Amino acid sequence: MSELLDAVRQGASPAELLECDLPTRFQAAYTLRDEVGIFEGETDKDVRRSIHVGEVEMPELAPDEVVVAVMAAAVNFNSVWTAIFEPVPTFAFLEKLGRTGRWGARHDLPYHILGSDAAGVVVRVGESVRRFKVGDKVVVSANAVDEQDPAVHEDGLLGDEALAWGFENNFGAFGQFTVVKASQLIPKPAHLSWEEAAANTLCAATAYRMLIGKHGARMKMGDVVLIWGATGGLGSYAVQLVKNAGGIPVAVVSSEEKAELVRRQGCEHVINRSEIDFGDRGLSHPKGWRRLGEEIRRLVGEDPHIVFEYLGRETFGASVYVARRGGxxxxxxxxxxxRHEYDNRYLWMNVKSIVGSHGFNYAEAVETNRLLALGLLHPTLSRVYPMERTGEAVRSVQTNRHVGKVGILISATAEHQGIDDPARRERLGEEDITLYRGR
Structure with a gap:
């Protein structure tokens, strides 16, 4: 066990953390370049076979980067893509990054430390880092950009070198230490535990950009918003954002248990897909689309202004159909x-729009984190795994055996550690903060 990790766990001062040596090796969960292709011809690509836990080397620190001791992390679907090596093996991203120069070359390794959500403590800072210091408790934004690219000053996602941390580069969240740019750091909400703080940024900020931010659908008060997969990682935050911003969420779920969960989030209108006959061909056929539209109008009396989409092929045709004129x-x-199929007549003849939204920029991540700190958003963490069972954690997301977000304890020794403001937590309400826990 690292002396530095022990010091972090004990709440050591910045000076004490600097006195500890930075370890040359640490534990992490990773995939292997040599195993690309192991799932060829298989239908069940079990990520527990491709995710390994073992020792890796500490990378060199660039001037604009920090080393974070990761206390907890969370699973996103990009970790599933990484672990099944689809739609392309992520080692292709690492090879491309490796050709960009000295600092990029560090990422091109025979292993890929995955994971794009984390909370932890800054233990080292590069010489050009100004706004963060050793000892700061932070969450990590997954959007890693080149600050010298002019396009990112318009929107961080427009840069040619914008990368999804832990997916398109190395040293991701599923390691005891990670190396990230200082421009990825956000102060940790003080009333949340490590695992609660780690669960939010990627999904919550993605939903924020899609719905609220100027680059997405620009939801306004009174808008009816259809939310597919409303208890999933993205949908569970979308329900909160729509409700708290004055919209009217219509949640689509697959069971009565999930329906009750979103009702407890304050969502009045819920569609349980298991209780509705969409016809022999389901939502892949106009008959199913019409049945869905009828159910939405039965609940709220009108068609959606916005459809919150991330399921893709299964639902996209229905989404285009049910959106109102101009939606x-x-x-x-x-x-x-x-590969989506939809009837384009319903798009162009009713002047609807499809808005592409990928991740979020730094400002959107910071604003989303502010909402969490204020208690206007709450974590939707449902289950937490120890680091040695990272493969099982990712598998639960792969097979959709989860609601909300799935967490992983990395260097935290137990759940519910890291809460620095219990009084604020009590004011905001334990029941709301832990609503998804254990489900």
């Missing part, structure tokens, strides 16, 4: 397949 379908992914 917007905002999409950030395609977890059921990225």
């Amino acid at each position: 917007r379908i905002v999409t950030c992914g395609s977890s059921t397949g990225y």
